[in-house]
Amino acid sequence: MIISQQKPFEEILEALGDQEKVYLVGCGECATMTESGGENEIVDMKTRLEAAGKTVLGNDVAHATCHELDMKRIFRQSKDAAKETDAFIVFSCGAGTQSVREATDKHVIPGTNTLFLGNVKRNLQYEEKCSLCGECVLDEYGSICPVTRCAKGILNGPCGGTNNGQCEVDPDKPCAWVLIHNQLKKEDRIEQFMKIQGPKRWNAVERPGRLDARDKDEEKGAA
Amino acid sequence: MGKYREAAESGKFVVSGEIGPPKGTQVDDMLHHIDLLKDMVDGLNVTDNQSAVLRLGSMAVSHHIVSVGGDAIFQMTTRDRNRLALQNDLMSAHFLGIRNVLCLTGDHVSVGDHKDAREVYDFESVQLIQAVKKMNEGSDWAGNELQGSTDFYIGAVVTPESNPIEPQKAKFEKKIEAGAQFFQTQAVYDMDNFQNFMEYARGVTEGKDVKIMAGLVVLTSVGMAKYMNKFVPGVFVPDNLLEEMASVPKEEATKKGMEICARHIKLLKEKNVCDGVHVMAIGKEEIVPEILQLADLI
Numbered sequence: 001m002i003i004s005q006q007k008p009f010e011e012i013l014e015a016l017g018d019q020e021k022v023y024l025v026g027c028g029e030c031a032t033m034t035e036s037g038g039e040n041e042i043v044d045m046k047t048r049l050e051a052a053g054k055t056v057l058g059n060d061v062a063h064a065t066c067h068e069l070d071m072k073r074i075f076r077q078s079k080d081a082a083k084e085t086d087a088f089i090v091f092s093c094g095a096g097t098q099s100v101r102e103a104t105d106k107h108v109i110p111g112t113n114t115l116f117l118g119n120v121k122r123n124l125q126y127e128e129k130c131s132l133c134g135e136c137v138l139d140e141y142g143s144i145c146p147v148t149r150c151a152k153g154i155l156n157g158p159c160g161g162t163n164n165g166q167c168e169v170d171p172d173k174p175c176a177w178v179l180i181h182n183q184l185k186k187e188d189r190i191e192q193f194m195k196i197q198g199p200k201r202w203n204a205v206e207r208p209g210r211l212d213a214r215d216k217d218e219e220k221g222a223a
Numbered sequence: 224m225g226k227y228r229e230a231a232e233s234g235k236f237v238v239s240g241e242i243g244p245p246k247g248t249q250v251d252d253m254l255h256h257i258d259l260l261k262d263m264v265d266g267l268n269v270t271d272n273q274s275a276v277l278r279l280g281s282m283a284v285s286h287h288i289v290s291v292g293g294d295a296i297f298q299m300t301t302r303d304r305n306r307l308a309l310q311n312d313l314m315s316a317h318f319l320g321i322r323n324v325l326c327l328t329g330d331h332v333s334v335g336d337h338k339d340a341r342e343v344y345d346f347e348s349v350q351l352i353q354a355v356k357k358m359n360e361g362s363d364w365a366g367n368e369l370q371g372s373t374d375f376y377i378g379a380v381v382t383p384e385s386n387p388i389e390p391q392k393a394k395f396e397k398k399i400e401a402g403a404q405f406f407q408t409q410a411v412y413d414m415d416n417f418q419n420f421m422e423y424a425r426g427v428t429e430g431k432d433v434k435i436m437a438g439l440v441v442l443t444s445v446g447m448a449k450y451m452n453k454f455v456p457g458v459f460v461p462d463n464l465l466e467e468m469a470s471v472p473k474e475e476a477t478k479k480g481m482e483i484c485a486r487h488i489k490l491l492k493e494k495n496v497c498d499g500v501h502v503m504a505i506g507k508e509e510i511v512p513e514i515l516q517l518a519d520l521i
């Protein structure tokens with residue numbers, strides 16, 4: 001899921017400036033799990049903003065804020081508040097904030113920083129394992145992604161900085177290349193490690209990405 | 224062909240030094256070091272934004288070395304350039320008379336002085352080696368024919384003290400397969416360990432024309448040795464050298480370090496352990512001539 005973290009409260013206030021009437025939007029999916037934009041956080045934010053002299057006209061936790069049609073529907077339902085507010089503050093990922101952008105012409109403020117696509121290690125602990133490169137090459141690497149998990153995205157083996165199996169860039173993280181080596185050994189596929197890998201096709205997906213999955217005839221992988 | 228390659232391919236025990244360009248345009252010290260060393264060694268490496276710290280450019284300094292009659296080993300990292308820029312620089316370097324290139328992935332920007340820069344890593348070392356080989360053979364990475372190919376002696380690095388060593392060895396073998404013709408190792412201090420590594424490496428390179436030069440960084444204090452043990456991955460200074468460095472007063476530490484370095488050079492040469500040495504004095508290049516003298520190389 002998408003891992004996000006609330007921005008410091010002062011930063012949100014600063015973005016608001018003189019604007020007084022606000023409307024808060026949270027997200028029922030990822031931002032609820034990460035506790036950056038679920039019901040509890042939205043209620044808490046409302047209290048803090050009111051204490052800071054702001055008027056909270058509306059607050060909604062959308063089912064999934066990234067769903068643009070849903071956002072439009074929500075704002076239609078709370079028409080008056082949405083019309084009267086000076087600004088919206090969105091507590092979801094950046095995609096969700098831009099759904100809100102599509103649904104209103106008012107000032108839209110991101111209430112979070114969007115960090116990465118994360119695996120849930122355990123409650124509230126996340127790790128990035130995939131960086132959405134557009135052409136998955138996991139099978140070449142024992143399904144441990146060097147594009148994402150090696151700090152330098154190296155595709156052919158460890159740099160000189162492997163430090164007792166940890167990464168030189170951040171000693172708290174394992175060196176992806178030691179993990180890959182161990183994994184391929186376990187699978188009895190160590191010869192795979194010796195294969196020289198070419199660079200990634202960084203434009204496998206032309207950014208910004210776009211896909212119409214309704215068109216089943218469209219060649220798979222063409223984005 | 225540059226004189227570094229000529230020396231290496233002739234079977235001579237080759238010696239290279241290293242020049243770290245300054246941060247800024249005051250080049251007097253650097254020019255002095257180049258002047259001092261260029262005729263004494265077979266080649267001079269020029270570092271490329273070493274440790275991800277912004278410096279004057281490696282290509283410009285490499286060109287200067289060549290133009291004053293020395294031979295330069297142009298270090299190139301893939302951290303700061305994508306494949307278009309890398310190949311562009313390779314052709315430019317060739318145009319400027321540079322004939323040796325050392326292919327590196329490069330330290331991560333987070334250890335340098337522009338921590339918020341976007342690191343590139345479009346290629347990494349193995350792919351850069353492949354790219355240089357392709358350009359030597361007359362085509363660019365995309366397969367387009369070049370109007371005139373390059374003629375580079377292709378270098379790479381290996382870390383003999385890496386832990387764990389197995390994946391590092393595998394990568395070393397991949398670099399050879401990709402087209403690396405010479406290696407300069409990360410700094411080595413434990414000569415027994417290094418001889419073991421070389422036994423393995425000689426096995427791998429048997430029948431291939433691949434040269435391996437030991438990387439030697441001159442110790443200048445016991446603190447420096449301890450620091451490297453603690454903070455520089457893949458560098459290991461054994462206890463006996465720590466004691467040796469500690470056995471002399473501070474003022475004589477550099478001299479001691481020079482002695483150790485010269486002793487290692489002699490041993491490596493006499494026992495034919497490797498094909499040469501790459502001596503790094505990290506900004507104190509004026510001590511290199513004396514080391515080479517102590518090692519009976521000049």
Ligand code: SF4
Nearest residue numbers: 130131133136137145
């Ligand atoms: S290769 Fe890595 S970044 Fe690309 S899709 Fe697969 S897991 Fe994600």
Ligand code: SF4
Nearest residue numbers: 150158159167175176
């Ligand atoms: S130590 Fe390992 S994970 Fe870290 S940058 Fe080097 S190869 Fe990548």
